[in-house]
Amino acid sequence: MDEIEIKEREKKFHDERFGQNVDPRSKLEIFYSITSASDLCFKGLVKKGFPFEGKILEYGCGTGGDFNLYKSLNCRLYGIDISDEAITKAQNRAEIDKIKAFYVAGDAEATKYESQYFDRVVGLGILHHLNLNRSLAELARITTPEGSCIFSEPLGHNPIINVFRKLTPKLRTPDEHPLRDVDFILMKNYFNQVNINYFYLISLLSFAFKKTRFFDAVYKSLVSLDDKIFKIFPGMGKYAWICIIELKSPKITNGSEIANNSPIKAE
Known part of the structure; x- marks a missing residue:
């Protein structure tokens, strides 16, 4: 598929998504209501060793x-997205929250x-929409x-989750590709350190208890069980739902020496 066509299709999908008053993917919020464990890991890695006014x-x-x-980090915040609609809403949110941010619509791969x-x-569910070599x-x-790059991404090995994805095509783009083991190998071509934390295998069963008073206890126990499984059987990690990726020590390669005109600087 032509790269330009793919990007145009991604832009159209996300402009339509973010141009609506209600996000069509809000239907999936019930599933993301059990992601507190990975959210905590993500935030911890973002905070770890972050420099003042970084x-x-x-x-x-x-x-x-x-x-x-x-x-809380007293940072200088920037953002980029392919969707003009998303950027408008992000900037409006920042103004309401009184946080100085520099959001631009653009190509994340260049x-x-x-x-x-x-x-x-940092990114939430973005890499699996992109050409990984370029991004x-x-x-x-x-x-x-x-510095470091911290991402939360879906994984593509679990057959049950993949069936669900096929049954809900309108909630996702046709070109997205949940990450697989080979993608983590590719990351090592660009970063000296690639750390992967896996989440939600057995703990997916906690959905059944979401509306009960037992949820917190069940969730905590199943997340702990997942941790033990991933430590004893590392190969099981790829069958999880979500991973938190930490990329550190970037390599200087010809591929990363991309010439860009009109570099964006701080104010």
Whole structure:
């Protein structure tokens, strides 16, 4: 499939999605209501060693992320997304929350930011929409040597989850590709350190208890069981639903030396 056509299709999908008063994917909120364990891991990695007044890029920002987290870090916040509709809503949210942010509509695979500019690049469910070679090269280029990239991404090995995805095609784009083991191998071409944390295998069963008073106890127990399974049988991690990715120590490669005109600088 032609790359330009794919990007146009992604832009159209997300403009239509974010242009509505109610996000069509809100139907999936029931499933994301059990993601507190991975959310905690994600936020912890974003905070870890973050420099005072450091720069954060929301990569594929959508309508903006956790502004309370960003305020606590006293960071300079940037965001990029292919959707104009998403950028408008993100900027409006930032103004309402009184947080200074610099959001732009653009191509995440070829940004116009300066090299080695961001202390953190963060994203929620963005990498599986992109050409990984191009996006990883760009991430390696714009991240500082001491910085890191933190992503929460869906995995593509679990056959039961994949059946659900096939049954709900209108809630996703045709070109998305939940991550597989081979993608983590690819990441090592661009970063010296690639750390993967897996979440939600057995703990997916906690959905059945969501509306009961037993949910918290069941959820905590099943998440703990998942942790033990992933430690004893590392190969089972790929069958989880979500992973938190930490990319550190970017490599300088020809692929990451992307020439960009009109680099975007701080104010």
